[in-house]
Amino acid sequence: MTGQLPVLQVAVPLLCAPLCVLLRSRFVAWLLFLAASLTSLTCAVWLAERVDRTGALRYAMGDWQAPYGIEFVVNGFNTPVLLLVSLSAVVAAVYSRRSVAAELDDRRVPLLYACLCLALAGLLGLSITGDVFNAFVFLEISSLSTYTMIAMGRRRQALLASFRYLVIGTIGATFLLIGIGLAYAVTGTLNMADLAQRLTGSHDNRALQAAVVFVFVGLAVKMAVFPLHAWLPAAYGEAPSAVSTFVAATGTKVAIYVFCRFAFTVFGASLVFGAMPVDRIGLLLACLGILAGSAAACFQDDLRYVLAWSSVAQVGYIVAGVSLATTAGVSGAYLHMIMHSVTKAALFAIAGVLLLRLGSVRLADLAGLGRRMPWTFAAFVVAGLGLVGVPPTAGFASKWALVTALVERDQWPVLVAMLAGSLLALVYVGRVIEVAWFREPPDGADPLRPPASMVAAIWFLVLLSLYFGIDASLPAHLADAAAAALLGKGGG
Amino acid sequence: MSVIEVLSGVLLAAGALAVLTGGVGMLRFPDFYTRIHAAGITDSAGAGLILLGLLLRVDSWDTAVRLLIILLFLALTGPTATHILAHAARRDGVPMWREGDRRQ
């Protein structure tokens, strides 16, 4: 049965989604989502372990060998993503039990869990597939379920946020489709490995260059790279807390992984970063994204929007690492992907707890929080410092890796932008801490106790981020393996 | 050229003419009710004659049966749609054109 693991990873969440709808019980639906995420985590751990030992795994759907059928490929480059997504799902499952019950009316809860299962399946499928068109299909599964979940937010702004994300996201997906079509016109195949093989040495093909442009612009929308990030703040800021916790940790990260997969193992680094100036454009947009995202975060007066804008900036850090196209850069990018996921998930989870207990996360309403919810506040401080990159938090380890990679290639302007971004992060995290710690709580405010399951999820993430900050050997090992797998193959 | 082919050609040409007439009518007629009359011609007379013309040219039974079924359904749905459209327009008070009115 272990040979079937790659498909089980995706099929189990897919199976749970219709069951959630069919059984229509809140508790059963939650249980199904928990079971689905635990199963995929188990599969992911198992797969990661096997890939580490024996190298890449391939799984042919319906026993049709690629390129005639669709194949799943598990290799060093996607095991970290699979682990990240399924771990985030487990945490979101633990967290969502109370959070969803409080934020949604009863009859919609099973639908939300069904959508969470679908989003999980979509993201996992997107990470594991070895076929470009199949990637498009999984991308649409995850996107459509995400739009639906965002629209379930409490305020009416959630509707417009979801609609705009739907329009921008669909344009992005259609761009991806155009790019895939152009690449298909040049090669006649959709399998990633086959594409890579047939594309070697056709750098001057103009249709292929256009394909690169379309695929990357389409993915950039999903990654929320700087000028295409407009959908992100409202989408993350308005979604139900459990959803933003899960999606903020995974959505853009998986898109970045797909970007790397296309850049290094399909089109090839020599075309993307040699013949075409993707590296320079990537670095430029990364810098702009870091500065614009961090600056915008400083001016928000809603905690969830602060966090969402900071995500735009963090995507910039990761893109900068990838755009270096060096082993150190890609490894740093993966490391930052992992660290930032953990940190940002923790922060959105904290925002959800505050929303539940205070009814609002506008900065003005957070006054005196440090005394009313000391433990939650402490978690926020640790995770917030992780966002800034203060040692010994997770953010420090990954930013250090990125800085080393930048110095290695003498990219000083990017380095300056990153430092400025970190300083701005200090400002926006500091603003929240200032309000929460130094301002007086409103009269008659009692200490508040958040639900235990939510606290457990938050502290798991916070402690994990502290642990990774002190001993980064596990994520660093995964990131190095990923970089090696990506750069080792696509050299041609 | 056999008689059947000639006949089929005549039917096809007549059908095409009916469709064309319908199209011209859509553009030239002054109000909704007369235009819907023109539109009705395209899918009853036009499509009907063309299908009959094609029916004379088929070489296998199953194609002929299919064409006949299509003909039957067109005969059933086309007039119904036109009828209901005209009713709806009258219900909503779409004005009728009379001699001397301005064209809409």
Added chain:
Amino acid sequence: MTTTFTLINVSLLAILTATAVTITRLRALYEATMLAALFSLVTACLFVLLDAVDVAFTEAAVGVGISTVLLLGVLALTRSSESVTPRRRRLPGAIAVLLVGGTLGYASLDLPEFGSADSPVQRHPVTEVYLHQSQEDIGIPNTVTSVLASYRGLDTLGELVVVFTAGLAVLSLLGPLARPERTRPTADFHLADYRVIRVVSGALMPFILLFALYVLFHGDYGPGGGFQAGVIFASGFVLYGLVFGLDRAQRVVPRAALWLLVSLGLLLYIGLGVTTMLLGGSFLDYDVLASDPDTGQHLGILVVETAIGITVASVMTTIFFGFAGRGVAR
């Protein structure tokens, strides 16, 4: 390329472009919707001309049928005319069009000739396998069906999941769970008051359902398949709902049954995959379903088409009920 082909092709393309331009310029949205339906119809004709009969069938069912009905339903619930697009909004669109158009034009310089038999697409070994080897592997004349349901069965599963997700979205946004804040007065008349339409649609109903079944099971030999059949099935219910009113339509297919069917089709498909795994094959490997691989493939494809049909029909009906039920006083 034969002259007739070019002639028809050029005129269809001209009609398409003209329609598209008109759609952009119309501010009256009912008219724009009808033109969009026309656009889909012409596209479907073009698909036939390009030898894609299955796609043409789907485009006709989706573009002319489902999309139009949904758009009209939404227009009835919202506002039917667009306000003037302010000048400042034009610039971003123009810039995007210039950039994308430039890139596409650049790409076309190295695209293989249209219709060439020597393009990479036609030369790739996949072509041979799908067109000829498939006759031995699967034994179904319609290669689109064999590629869809067997070679690339996972894509089709994904497609079904997307449809399912759309059903969930509409249920959550417009279903009985989300009560409307304002209600539309109940209509003072029904289409069923007209005897002609009552009789004709009553007479057509059985044929529509029969045709849906024909399309479902004939997909192996000709154009058609589960998706088209599902849409036709749903359009039967839509017609019934439009003519006889939503209440009677919901008495025929109660919501609870729809919930069940929506999930059932998807479960059937995934269950098929799980079954093949339990029988020792890989996911969606239909060979193991029967002692003879050919029979197994036939069986598998039949189950897949049925599963698609069930979910698509019930999701489309759910979506229609969602839109039509909105605003009706409850």
Added chain:
Amino acid sequence: MIASHYVYWTFFALMLIGLYVVISHGNLLKKLIGLSLFQVGVFLFYIGLGKQDGGSAPIISDDVETYSHPLPQVLILTAIVVGVATLAVGLALAVRIFEAYGTVEEDEVLERDSTERLAERDRERAAEHDGGGS
């Protein structure tokens, strides 16, 4: 070049028309119509890739020699279905937006949100002021 590529160019033109509508028009329903136009352009492009001169539909029969390629058709079948699913979700959102804001024009929705936010801020300021005074 023109004889062999005009078909692709027309498909590209259709995509661009759709794209323009999506980006520049503020009406949410019109945006969705534009999105479908854009996608149909892409669908036609794919099907065009599989077309072979003198070919016929890829349904195997004894008296046909050349077939057009089935793969793009399969892909586009999937893409059409994905497109209509997206359209349905978008329309459902548009209906809810109309119910919440009374309009389906993007600019008006944004305007109503920002006036709401301003009003809220004013109320807050006034409350603070009162609090300081008492």
